[in-house]
Amino acid sequence: MMMDYILDELLATEIPRDKICFEVTETAAVTSLTDAMEVIAELKERGFKFALHDFGTGLSSYAYLKKMPVDYLKIDGAFIRGIAEYVENEAIQQKLIDIGVDYMQGFHIEKPMPLDNLLKVVSLV
Numbered sequence: 634m635m636m637d638y639i640l641d642e643l644l645a646t647e648i649p650r651d652k653i654c655f656e657v658t659e660t661a662a663v664t665s666l667t668d669a670m671e672v673i674a675e676l677k678e679r680g681f682k683f684a685l686h687d688f689g690t691g692l693s694s695y696a697y698l699k700k701m702p703v704d705y706l707k708i709d710g711a712f713i714r715g716i717a718e719y720v721e722n723e724a725i726q727q728k729l730i731d732i733g734v735d736y737m738q739g740f741h742i743e744k745p746m747p748l749d750n751l752l753k754v755v756s757l758v
Contacts, residue, residue, distance in 0.1 A: 636675065643681070648752075650680030654705065658686045662701060673702055705736065 643653065655676065662669040662685060673683050684705035685698075698706070717725040720739030729737055 636672065639676075640679070644679075651682060654682040654684055656684045656686040656707065657703075659688045666700070670700065670702065677702055677704075 643650070655673075657669055657673070677683060682704040683702070684707050685701055685703045686707045687709045688706050717729075717739070720726045720729065720737040720741045722741050725739070726737060726741055
């Protein structure tokens with residue numbers, strides 16, 4: 634079963650479980666809500682975190698948010714299209730901070746890097 638494989642691989646690492654956040658797209662979660670909630674609940678019980686990605690792009694309903702045991706909600710870029718889809722510079726970052734956005738991603742925050750480099754950075758923290 635896929636869940637067994639995922640757990641075996643994750644539990645074999647030294648990365649703290651609360652530092653691993655899985656993302657599930659809103660469309661995938663809503664399309665198979667019961668299955669998604671079971672997987673999320675099982676992994677959350679083991680200390681992993683979850684984000685609902687691209688919220689607002691598909692079959693979204695705020696009622697689903699009450700049912701989904703996710704830790705983070707990643708709002709689709711369409712909601713901030715007039716400001717920015719990604720945080721590319723200090724001005725965009727400051728505007729998002731001003732309107733209450735807690736977490737951001739984009740080249741201004743950090744450029745993509747190979748996983749091996751990321752693991753070195755994480756081990757320094």
